Amino acid sequence: MNDLDVFRELLGGVSRRDFLKYFTIMASSMGLPLGVGAKMAEAVTNPKRPSVIWLSAQECTGCTESLLRATHPTLDHLILDLISLDYHETLSTPAGHQAEEARQKAIRDNKGKFVLVVDGSIPVKDGGVYCMIGGKPVLQIVKETAPQAGAIIAIGSCASWGGVPSADPNPTGATPVHEILKGTPVVNIPGCPASPYNFLSTVLYYLTFKKLPELDDQGRPKFAYGRLIHENCERRPHFDAGRFAVAFGDDNHRQGYCLYKLGCKGPETYNNCPSILYGDVGSGSWPVGTGHPCFGCSEKGVGFTAPLHALANIKYLTPNTFFTEAYPGKPETTSNIKALGAATAGVVIGAAGAAMLVGLGKKGNDTEEENKEG
Ligand code: SF4
Ligand code: SF4
Ligand code: F3S
DSSP, X not given: OOOGGGGTTTTTTOOHHHHHHHHHHHHHHTTOOTTHHHHHHHHHTOSSOOEEEEEEOBOOSHHXXXXXXXXXXXXXXXXXXXXXXXXXXXXXXXXXXXXHHHHHHHHHHTTTTOEEEEESBEEOGGGGTTSEETTEEHHHHHHHHGGGOSEEEEEHHHHHXXXXXXXXXXXXXXXXXXXXXXXXXXXXXXXXXXOHHHHHHHHHHHHHHSSOOOBOTTSOBHHHHSSBHHHHOTTHHHHHHTOBOOSTTSHHHHTTOBOGGGTOOGGGOBOOHHHHOSTTSOTTOSGGGGTOOOOOTTSTTTTTTSOTTXXXXXXXXXXXXXXXXXXXXXXXXXXXXXXXXXXXXXHHHHHHHHHHHTTOOOTTOSOHHHHHHO
């Protein structure tokens, strides 16, 4: 392994021990074996920093802001120092022709290896004239850049399934990235904004294993979108007991009861918001935690589509009365059932790891002795 101490300055004073701990917990938040954390640390400390090219289409910059506002001390260093963010319209220093040249150079120098990140939906109406960069429709830029990338990530709900710009009547023909690039694998990290940790974990997985993490049928990483919000919500006991807020500010709302009757879409939205939280400011820092119903910002057909206060479709009201088939097409065997148990354990550990992850990396957590021990 590379000597992580060399990177201590680069990490803004974060200790070697915290650095390794960060990746170990990140691995567990993805349901991966703990030993994978060291491999992830090795991948990002490779002197040849992995190139990330970030294209912005019809977006509000919220996904970028969310990434930058994360106060975890290692996160900005990981993004800005350890990953080579070679092109980003908001963050790049060059402008105009120089920015165009920087993008072309980054593509040329990292052909077949860079991670292409797209945020925002792609307008296709009228030849794509509703989003032009350097005189070219972003539609054309995305189509030209994608075949040269090693992996493609659509960050945020706009890029993943259309999001705000695609809301009815969708005047610009706002289209998700995967529909523009039909036949090319695209990882969707929906959310408005997307969780920076879900994005970073996906990039780290790709850098470590040189392949994409396991995705669901909507192209979302299963480690982040494998469970309904309703399954991990701290208000769930109130739902099960039939205790609901019925108006904002009523006694039930003040007591922290379930927000289902206020239109909470947690029962039909897949995301890990209750586990990973937002903004690194401690417990409760997610929509439901602050007393507002989840409006399904990350779920296609729910956020920006279903009326805010309409009751959600409850996907699972009662426990299943059948056993899930571990390997479709094969008879259930003891080992299959064991495998299923292990996978479930991974998801459970993942939720716990996600919660721990946001608390890590505070400067001064470790003593000098501990740092020397590594
Ligand atoms: Fe902005 Fe939301 Fe779209 Fe991200 S997903 S660019 S936060 S509107
Ligand atoms: Fe939580 Fe919403 Fe489910 Fe109630 S309906 S338990 S507030 S996710
Ligand atoms: Fe969005 Fe609902 Fe999470 S509104 S941030 S998916 S709690």
